[in-house]
Amino acid sequence: MLGISDGKQDILDLTLREAEEFFEGLGEPRYRARQVFRWAYARRQADFAAMSDLPAWLRERLTETAFVGTLRAVAQKSSRDGRTTKFLFGLADGEAVESVLMRHDYGYTACVSSQVGCRMACGFCASTRGGLVRNLRTGEMVGQVTGINALLPAEHRVSRAVLMGSGEPLDNYESCVKFIRVVNEPLGLNIGMRHITLSTCGIVPGILRLAREGLQITLSVSLHSPTDAVRRSLMPVAGKYPVREVVRACREYGDATGRRVTFEYALIEGVNDSDSDAREVARLLNGGLFHVNIIPLNPVRGTPYRRSPPRRVKEFYVLLENMGIAVTVRREFGIGVDAACGQLRRRSARGGADGM
Ligand code: SF4
Incomplete structure (x- = not known):
């Protein structure tokens, strides 16, 4: 078994x-x-x-x-406003993974890791620096949520889960799909399908396979640029799956599930934040059941990428909105808690997590 x-x-x-x-x-x-x-x-x-x-x-x-594989936190760190807590959970083999608890007005959301490390090598991400160490079992993903629940007062519980921590979920497909089914069990964590999000860097066969699973979850895809050249420079996986194929697969996902697909767009100064980028995004996504989520980039030490200034974020948002694209700007949760995925684990591996 x-x-x-x-x-x-x-x-x-x-x-x-x-x-x-x-x-x-x-x-x-x-x-x-x-x-x-x-x-x-x-x-x-x-x-x-x-x-x-x-x-x-x-x-x-x-x-x-x-x-019962509920994980135990070996380090944790909260944002200044107390709305975000990042946990480093220890695993049985001595590895560790990060999870994040976000306190929204509408409840608690757990951001769950699906792998130790990641092999996707996105240029702005700390999780991938040491490559992929190993996939997580379903129980190790569920154990992050029960580990967070165990630290909450009895009357509170995690009611939303996002597979958006370290790792590429579609690179650990079976375990992640099973995670979705397990956390959805009414007698278990009872997290509604519509309150579960899977985030991918754009693995086309995985998106198409997921579309056939009959799951009513939200699919979130890293777009980050409308052009293959810039996407390739940020995310090597884009060399394998051109952006038009990714968008086509997302249209199929929307058709099969009736669910709107979210495209994540981390605005990086001078890289993907021009007016012409906005126009290209609008052209690419035209007519689809799509939504663009603009993310002010979480800076990662040792990368050349800087977040676009707030004025540019606003302008980019307005441009997309004026071209008929459903668009939001993600509220900032992470700043000050080693926000980008993988940063807490890397600090811990270097001995920096002590006393957090
Ligand atoms: S952003 Fe996600 S897919 Fe890309 S390297 Fe980081 S963890 Fe992997």
Whole structure:
């Protein structure tokens, strides 16, 4: 069965139906899965010994054969306004991944990592500096959300999840699609499909495959430029998938799911923020069920890229809006918390996370 670590089954790797099969395999009734799910998710209990409505012998057996892989933070850092907290979660093999908790007026959002490192080599991203270390299991992604829930007061919980942390989700496809199904389980984290976002740098076959999954999630795609030449300079993956193919795949995604696709656009001074860039974006996305989210770039140490000044951000926004494009400017959450994905992990690897 998938999700085995050290010979033990991570409960967080399982859909409810798979958990029922797991208990059947132990010779137990299927309803044991519901009992354990209630403990692991609603009561935030990772220790089988404390699951008091299970027979004592079963608690012992579970301790020997399974675990609840809720992750524990080894470092954390909050923004000055307290609305954003970045966590560094330790993994069983000594690796670590970052997750971010964002406190919105409408609830709590968890930004979840899908890989340790990343092999996509985007030029503005800290996560990719050491390349891909390994994919995360589904349970290690779910464990980031339960790890955050465990740190919240009992009456609060994460109600939205975005696969937008370290890693390219479509490069770890099966585990990420299963993550979506597991966090959507009503008896588990109960995060609605429409409250889940998957963010990709634009892997066309993955987008087309995702369109056929029948999931009502939001797809978010890194556009960052309307031209292949500039996209290639920022994101090597663009050399494989030209921007027109990416947009065509997104139209298919929208047609298959009825969901509007979001294009992320990190404005970088002198690179992708000209009037003609705005006009090209409007031409490219014309007539689609699309939305452009302008992001003031989070500066990453050691890269040449600088964020566009606020006046330019506003002008770019107005240009797109005047050309009929649905557009927003992302509110700033990250500044001051090693905002760009991968920065906290890199600092930690260099010994800088102590005492945060
Ligand atoms: S931006 Fe995303 S896809 Fe690109 S290198 Fe960073 S983690 Fe990977």
